[in-house]
Amino acid sequence: MRFKYSEVIGSVQSKTPVPEGYWRSGKERSAPIVIEGVQISRVTLPKAKGGGRDIFEGTLNSIRKQLLLCRDQFIDFVNCPMTTTDYIEKMKAKL
Amino acid sequence: MVQDKEEATFPRESIEAFLKNVQEDAELMSTQERERLAGSDIFRELLGAYEPLDESRFRIIDIQRSVARVPRLDRVILESVAKLRGEVSELRGKVDELSELAQNTAKIYNATIHELGDIQYELTMPIQVVIEEDEKETIARIPELNLYASADTDSEAINELKKEVIDLYKELEGSDRKLGPLPQSWLQTLRKLVVKKNG
Numbered sequence: 152m153r154f155k156y157s158e159v160i161g162s163v164q165s166k167t168p169v170p171e172g173y174w175r176s177g178k179e180r181s182a183p184i185v186i187e188g189v190q191i192s193r194v195t196l197p198k199a200k201g202g203g204r205d206i207f208e209g210t211l212n213s214i215r216k217q218l219l220l221c222r223d224q225f226i227d228f229v230n231c232p233m234t235t236t237d238y239i240e241k242m243k244a245k246l
Numbered sequence: 247m248v249q250d251k252e253e254a255t256f257p258r259e260s261i262e263a264f265l266k267n268v269q270e271d272a273e274l275m276s277t278q279e280r281e282r283l284a285g286s287d288i289f290r291e292l293l294g295a296y297e298p299l300d301e302s303r304f305r306i307i308d309i310q311r312s313v314a315r316v317p318r319l320d321r322v323i324l325e326s327v328a329k330l331r332g333e334v335s336e337l338r339g340k341v342d343e344l345s346e347l348a349q350n351t352a353k354i355y356n357a358t359i360h361e362l363g364d365i366q367y368e369l370t371m372p373i374q375v376v377i378e379e380d381e382k383e384t385i386a387r388i389p390e391l392n393l394y395a396s397a398d399t400d401s402e403a404i405n406e407l408k409k410e411v412i413d414l415y416k417e418l419e420g421s422d423r424k425l426g427p428l429p430q431s432w433l434q435t436l437r438k439l440v441v442k443k444n445g
Contacts, residue, residue, distance in 0.1 A: 181413060183421075183429075191426040193414065197396055209352050209378035209385045213394035219428075246426055 152222065153205050154229050159214060160196050162228055166235045167194055167218065168242075184218070186242050192219050219245060352380040357400065362408045367415070367440055375404060391432050415440045 164174045169182035181195040194217045197210050215225040219242065227233040233241075359373045376387045377400050385396040386403035393414060395406030418425065418433040425433065 181410065181417075183417065183423075185423060189424045189426050190421065190429045192392065192428055193417070195394060195410065207352075207380060207383040207385065207396070209380070209387075210383065210394070210396050213385060213387055217392055217394075 152208065152211055152226060154211060155203055156197060156206055157203065158229055159206055159211070162231075163194055163196060163214065163218070166228065166233070166238050168235065168239055169194070184242070186239055186246065189246055191242050191245060192217055194218060352378040354378050357386070357404060359404060359408060359411075362412055362440070363405060364408070364412055366443055367412050368443060369439055370441055371439060373411070373439060375407060377403065390435055392428065411436070411440065 173182040183190045184192045386407040387394045397403040
């Protein structure tokens with residue numbers, strides 16, 4: 152599993168349902184994941200060491216766990232097949 | 247008519263002269279031409295004596311069978327070689343994968359946090375932290391709280407993680423939204439671990 156900082160950060164910011172404005176300020180690196188008014192998890196963005204660089208496997212796994220996704224789901228999440236709607240549907244099952 | 251008959255009949259002298267000429271030509275024939283004529287006579291003789299070859303009287307059939315077996319054997323060998331080549335290629339891929347994994351495998355160990363580095367918050371008991379360290383990055387994790395922090399060194403990562411613990415505590419304590427099962431369990435754990443100092 153290899154992804155670049157920019158890919159993961161972009162996917163997390165665009166696909167996770169976090170309260171509005173959380174990422175916009177650029178100050179927050181952590182945000183609650185909220186589905187239908189219920190917080191199901193919390194995600195922390197990695198400190199980007201150059202967007203084009205690969206993220207360390209340990210960091211990737213930590214983000215994956217925060218998103219409550221298995222390895223294959225996480226790959227789909229970053230590679231685009233999984234949309235925000237798909238992600239929300241998966242998380243609803245965990246409520 | 248008489249004239250025709252005379253024309254059709256060769257005079258004896260002419261025939262004798264012709265034969266004499268042929269004999270003289272034969273005498274003049276080269277040794278090589280004679281040998282060629284003799285060879286062709288032998289060939290005609292052999293041709294007359296020709297009979298089709300009976301293969302069963304010889305070992306030819308056995309040899310043919312042996313020869314026929316060779317291409318089948320070749321195919322079996324080629325198929326085996328192709329299969330082995332595929333397996334070797336697959337193994338080579340796995341070796342490369344494992345080699346890469348070995349190179350990228352992080353050093354993992356535990357550390358303990360005794361305080362949060364904040365004058366407003368303190369720990370009631372030490373927290374076990376997992377450290378994953380590789381050549382480029384170090385992360386500190388608290389699996390129970392699903393928290394992580396990354397930095398260049400372990401002490402920096404631990405320091406960042408302490409801030410994450412406080413942030414999570416503040417966020418959950420101050421949250422007016424409903425909490426799902428995981429955030430609820432985190433909050434329960436944090437309430438046991440973290441105490442906000444008065445003043």
